[in-house]
Amino acid sequence: MPDADRPQELPARLLTDPEMLDACRVRDFARVFRLLRTRAGIYPSMIARRCDLTPSRVGEVISGRRQLQHMDVIERISDGMRIPGHMLGLARRPWETPQALIAVERQAPRLPDAEQQSPVSLPGPDVDSILALATRTKCSAATLQGFRSSIEDYWRRDDQHGGEALRPAIVGQLRHVVGLLKESRPPSIQISLYGVAAELARLTGWTYFDARQYNQARAYFTEALQLARKIDDRQFLANVLACMSLQATYQDQPKDSLTYVTAAQDQARSAPGITPRVLSMLSMREAFAHATLRNRDDTHRAIGEAHRHFERIRPSDPDPTWVRYFDEPKLIVDTGIAHGQMGEASTAEPLIANALRREDRTNQRGRAFHSFWLARTQLDQGKLDQACRTATQALEPASAVTSERVSGHLREFYGQLTPHRQEPVLLAFEARLRDFLPSISGTLRP
Known part of the structure; x- marks a missing residue:
């Protein structure tokens, strides 16, 4: 520019x-x-x-x-x-300084007619160039740590409330960081800035994915891949490809899902310092892809690999921050979901129930999402009363988060209840649904 x-x-x-x-x-x-x-x-x-x-x-x-x-x-x-x-x-834009740009209303002065107004005289380009040099944005190790801390906070709030309200701030920060990349900086700072920009792009893509706005999600995931490629961060490339694999399962594109996760594993294996936690997460995403394709043996094999990798994790492993969410309860619940996708409800139910008891209660979306999965496995076994009770418990966390993915799982579960429309336990569930999520309940039933 x-x-x-x-x-x-x-x-x-x-x-x-x-x-x-x-x-x-x-x-x-x-x-x-x-x-x-x-x-x-x-x-x-x-x-x-x-x-x-x-x-x-x-x-x-x-x-x-x-x-x-x-x-x-x-x-x-x-x-x-x-x-x-x-x-x-x-929301406050990333480039705003604490007080310099706060506008204060004042009484309107008497102005001449528009025809008599003349453009304000501004400094010429040469002066602008000199001032630009004097005001170049500084970027230090502390600045980078601030960016990383804000990303961690975005992820935490995304788990608690969903990413829709956060998206303008995330996109604004992404553009700000991409702008910083255009300036000449020491290589170590520049590499870190590319990493920050890649994670902000992935986070933006995730918020669109969670809203089931798949075209926008894919565009930002692709931008994240391009930024990570600039610094040859193969572990992060694998992470983004794993996100795209998960999205493909939601779009009912299981072959694409398997292609993405296979590419992710190839990137990870060629990355220096790859950790067992990353490999475990990728194996579980592979299990999801195979389960969607109804490849039973391959699903079980990938689940076994995920657990074997996880057993090799050590506290001293240099795990990237973006994979630390993949803890033991997450491994267990994902294992249950993979079995559930394969129709193995009796195996899935105790795994998901165990993970829910251990899951962080501040993760509202995760609690709702996994509770609906548990209810589906119970319903698949003919446990109607128990399934409706589990789904009722999921309504409170579901009402606290804006997530079209969670709403989609609720709709799918409700659709499975069609043969039981007149059962008292279902009528009670519908009453609670109207209390917690009236905007959704009005779209479920004619």
Whole structure:
């Protein structure tokens, strides 16, 4: 991006202008773009370049022939024009400093007619270039640790509440880090930044996958692969491919699922310092793929390999942070799910029940997800009363998290109850479902 088109701070007088504040508050981008032109000298072509929009689209907005409502576009405008997030109803943007860009409303001054206003004189490109050098974003070991800590926090909150509400902040941070990669830095810092960007891209893909928005998920997973490839991080490449394998099982593409996880295992085996925990997780994903294909012997073989790898784990292993979630309860519950996918309900039920007793109770999505799986294995064995009780217990954590995957499992379980519609235990379950998840219950039954 040419220096003249790099995002620059807007004049404070524009950010605190009542008309600008009101236009941003109601997201009237026709007014916002006109104010940028008349009071900051930023013309439509510059707006288009900085916000990754076409000039014709910007022109249609200014003329009132098009409105901008998609959240991704609003975020690009905030980031490209350096409009603080709170002015547009967004979360705080990663580039905002603590106080410098907080807009404070003030009484509107008496302004001349629009025809008499002249564009504000701004520094020329040469001065902009000099200032850009002086204000280049610093990136130290502490900055990188801050990025990693925020990623860990995103994952924790994703488990508790789902990723939909987090996604704007994650995408904003991803774009910020990708922007940092364009600057020249020491190799060690640059490599770490690529790793951070790859994990943010994978996390974004995961939030779309959990929402069952598969095309968007695949796009971000692919971006994560490209970023990891830049630094030849084969373990992380394997991790992303494993995510894509899991998504393929949800899309009823079992052959693609097996292809992805096989490629993941190839990457992992060629990676220096591969740990048993990573290999165990990948073997379990292979078991899922085979179970979806109804390959019984291969499913059991992959389950056995997952457990053998897990037994080799030592506390001193240098596990990547992204695989630490794969603990013993996770291994057990995934083993139960793989057996459940194969129709081996009597084997699956005690495994899933055992894991649920040991599972972290703050992981609301996991508790709901695994409880519905347990209920399905009980129903497959004809234990209607027990299945409905288990599903009822799953409603509370399910109501605490926004996850279309969890909602999908609830719908699948409810569909299996069709032959028992008049049973009292099912009527009781439906009553609790209406209490906890009225928005879903209204879509289940005509």
